[in-house]
Amino acid sequence: MSRLPLTGTTGTFTWRMLASVLGGQGLVILLGALVARATALAEGADNAxxxxxxxxxxxxFAFVTAGLMRSPIGLPLGWLVQVLTWASAVVVPAMIGVGLVFTGLWVLCLVKGQQVDAMMAARESDAEAAR
Known part of the structure; x- marks a missing residue:
């Protein structure tokens, strides 16, 4: 297995999978924001x-990053979303679970997406050679 890329562009299948992960993650983060506000209000904090x-x-930011996954900046921004999701666990401890699930999906889609992109490229190369 090759190392996980932190920067650069990804293949078509890979960026589509990663964008899907970020889209779902964005929805869950928005729900986490509501939990953070409600918890702060319940505790009487002024920063709700x-x-x-x-x-x-x-x-x-997660949604915008999903839209940027085709570009070279998309992958590093995606990693930043993962880090910030983990950091949000300081405010809402349940975000640890969100971080576990979505970072796991992120890594899985990155690894498997690269494998699928490589297989698709090999198949296209074989088809081109057969012509």
């Missing part, structure tokens, strides 16, 4: 609105 908007910003 700030936590909500930070969570919304992270969720929107």
């Amino acid at each position: 609105q700030t936590l909500l908007w930070l969570g919304v910003a992270l969720g929107v």
Whole structure:
């Protein structure tokens, strides 16, 4: 197995899979933002609105990053979304579970996506040679 890339472009299948992961992750992050706000309000904290908007910003960032997965900047931004999701566990401890699930999916899609892209390239090469 090759090492996980942190930068650069990915194949078509890979970026589609990674964008799907980020889309789902963005939805869950938005729900986590609501939990952060509700928890802060229940505790009487003054920063409930700030936590909500930070969570919304992270969720929107995940959606924007999903749209940028075709470009060279998409992969590093995707890794940043993973790191920030883990960091959000400081506010909402349940985000550890979200981080585990979505970082696992991110790595799985990155590894398997590269394998599928390589198989598709080999198949296209064989088809081209047969012509």
